[in-house]
Amino acid sequence: MAGSEKEVEETVKTDEEQDKVESVNTIVLECGITLTLREVRSTILLDLINRMGGFDVIKGSKKGKPVVGAAGGVDAGKATDGFLKVVNYVTGWGIVDDPPEDKAQEYEFIGTFGENPVRARWVQEIATAKEISEILGRVMAMTFGSDKD
Amino acid sequence: MRFMIIRQIVNSYRTSDGINVAIGRLHRSLIDNFVASNPPPLPPVERIEVFGDFEDVPKYDDPDYQAAMIEYHSAFAHEQVAVVSQAIEVYDIDLRELNDLLNEGIIQYIPEEKIAFLLYIVSDRDLSSVIELIMYNSTVTEQGIEEAEQAFKASWNGMPVKSWSIPKSLAEFSYEYEARSTAHWHKMTWREFCEETGPEQSALVAHYRISRRIEWLEVRKR
Numbered sequence: 421m422a423g424s425e426k427e428v429e430e431t432v433k434t435d436e437e438q439d440k441v442e443s444v445n446t447i448v449l450e451c452g453i454t455l456t457l458r459e460v461r462s463t464i465l466l467d468l469i470n471r472m473g474g475f476d477v478i479k480g481s482k483k484g485k486p487v488v489g490a491a492g493g494v495d496a497g498k499a500t501d502g503f504l505k506v507v508n509y510v511t512g513w514g515i516v517d518d519p520p521e522d523k524a525q526e527y528e529f530i531g532t533f534g535e536n537p538v539r540a541r542w543v544q545e546i547a548t549a550k551e552i553s554e555i556l557g558r559v560m561a562m563t564f565g566s567d568k569d
Numbered sequence: 570m571r572f573m574i575i576r577q578i579v580n581s582y583r584t585s586d587g588i589n590v591a592i593g594r595l596h597r598s599l600i601d602n603f604v605a606s607n608p609p610p611l612p613p614v615e616r617i618e619v620f621g622d623f624e625d626v627p628k629y630d631d632p633d634y635q636a637a638m639i640e641y642h643s644a645f646a647h648e649q650v651a652v653v654s655q656a657i658e659v660y661d662i663d664l665r666e667l668n669d670l671l672n673e674g675i676i677q678y679i680p681e682e683k684i685a686f687l688l689y690i691v692s693d694r695d696l697s698s699v700i701e702l703i704m705y706n707s708t709v710t711e712q713g714i715e716e717a718e719q720a721f722k723a724s725w726n727g728m729p730v731k732s733w734s735i736p737k738s739l740a741e742f743s744y745e746y747e748a749r750s751t752a753h754w755h756k757m758t759w760r761e762f763c764e765e766t767g768p769e770q771s772a773l774v775a776h777y778r779i780s781r782r783i784e785w786l787e788v789r790k791r
Contacts, residue, residue: 463650463688464642464675474636509675563693 431505445562447555451546456516457555459562460509472502507552511543514559578706578766584695591658592699594706596764598772601708601745603652607645610637647688649700654683656703662686706767709748713771714778723779725786730779733786751777 476515520541544552582590600645614625628634633644664685670676687696725729751774752762762770777785 423570459693461689463643463646464670466639466646468675470639470643474632474639505673505675508673509670512669512673 425546433477447551447559449547449551453520453541453546454517455555457514458516458558459508459565460514463561464509465560468502468506472506495502507544507556508541510549510556511541511552511557514555515543531556578768579620579702580696580706582690582699582702586691586695588659588662588691589700592702592706593656593658594767595656595703597707597708597767599652602702603697605650607648609641609645627678650684650687650696651763652698653703654681654687656707657683657687657699659683660685662690664690666690694773704767708767709770709774713768714775716768717772717775718723719778720772721775721779725783730782730786733782735782735785747777748774754780 447457451511522537543555547555576595578592580592582592584590598608608678612627613631615628616623618624625666659682662674662677662682662685664682667676667685667689669678670689671679676689687699691699696786701712705712718731725733748762748770752759754777755762755773757773764775
């Protein structure tokens, strides 16, 4: 039966919209390196958050009550391990950039350089905890954002 | 009287990464069974006083409900992909990048090729588009109904039939109920209806809806 092919439609952004997109999708670290962020697979991220114990492990409970531990109900080991995997996934797959060339050998030496440099944990070596937290928040917002189709 | 096909099914899709996906259709019973067996969790309710009366208000911010919804969405995504993967074909997919995810413990196993492709390789947007096309090809969709309605160009007393407002029925029912009513109205068995393509099913529903509306308008005119 004859059918038709649907191509992905491209939208043309104005200069103002393009500037806004670039600032939302980039972060400049204290060390001076600029990172370009991208959305990750929501299916993978949801699975990881689920395995970790839920969004509250990242956000913290709104009412100030503990989330992790006997009082909160989420196993501490599971939460820690799960959170690390979320961080590894987001910093490994939610960032477009490769390590700067002058740092490549250094990262290879300390074992953060995988087969594909984008998957390596080099970002975690150069970013502060606060910056990693911001990267986490922004990539999650891009992945689960309400403006997605 | 059998209906002519208003719109043909879509049989291919190209992802944003340039991968060509052959799109087929599912028998709608697979979709109906999937929807029926995966109802979302219900939020707890809180009884509050409203103007002297009491009302049960759902508590969507309940932490247990929110945790259950995350678990539901995760499981739903996997099961939905397992169903729709039966309606696609892809060739020469490179699954090697999934090895990195597996080694990091980010995914726990690499599923069958088509499922791995839909779950872990294509973007969310492309996955939504693929699912939308499979639904369009397989069952009644609002898009299919709209296309049929536009093709019918039905009007009453000089105005489009849809622009005439009619009282909203107090009855509530599922899409499957409406589809079965449509089949009955067209003197088709449910089995015959389900064998039709998605665009054809949608056209049958559009015909049913418009005809019922015209019937009501004619009765009101008298």
